[in-house]
Amino acid sequence: MQTCFCRIFIDCLYRVAISGNENCGCDVEYGKLAETGTKPLFVIRKAMPRILVIEDEANIARAVRDKLTKDGYTAESVQSGSKALDYLKSQIPDLIILDVLMPDMDGFEVVRRLKQDPNTAKIPVMLLTVLPQDEQIQKMDVDAYLTKPYRGADLIRTVREVLTKFKGDKNGE
DSSP: OOOOSOTTOHHHHHHHHHHOOSSOSSSOOHHHHHHHTOOOSOOOOOOOOEEEEEOSSHHHHHHHHHHHHHTTOEEEEESSHHHHHHHTTTOOOSEEEEOSOOSSSOHHHHHHHHHHSTTTTTSOEEEEESSOOOHHHHHSOOSEEEESSOOHHHHHHHHHHHHHHHHHHHHHO
């Protein structure tokens, strides 16, 4: 197998580095290029939105991350509110998917802190929780809400809706 030709993209480089594979997994394959006789120096791909999943249960975080990645998003996860706030000091995602019930800092507190910080206040937040949508949840300053258990199609649909709305809001400012 040859090394991936998508070298221009950090996303591909990152996936190659963490996977240990020679190819990032994108749809550019050496064999297909060899058949046509072309070997591009780079391939331009649209950068997909980055999503941070804040979920204390590792299996749920992995399932959400896997579904998002399969749909083409770049997804990372942290397992607590405090780790999320540390992460957000150096990285700003396009969307945050947040569990409410977490041991060290619940989702209510995470949202409160996000909205108080000018660097994170405009990041859209989507709740993914077992809690019913009651008054306390409705008062939270979040952009979407999805209950567990959820269907993968509902997760992706809601993510797309939030990102589309947010992109429209950003362009309209």
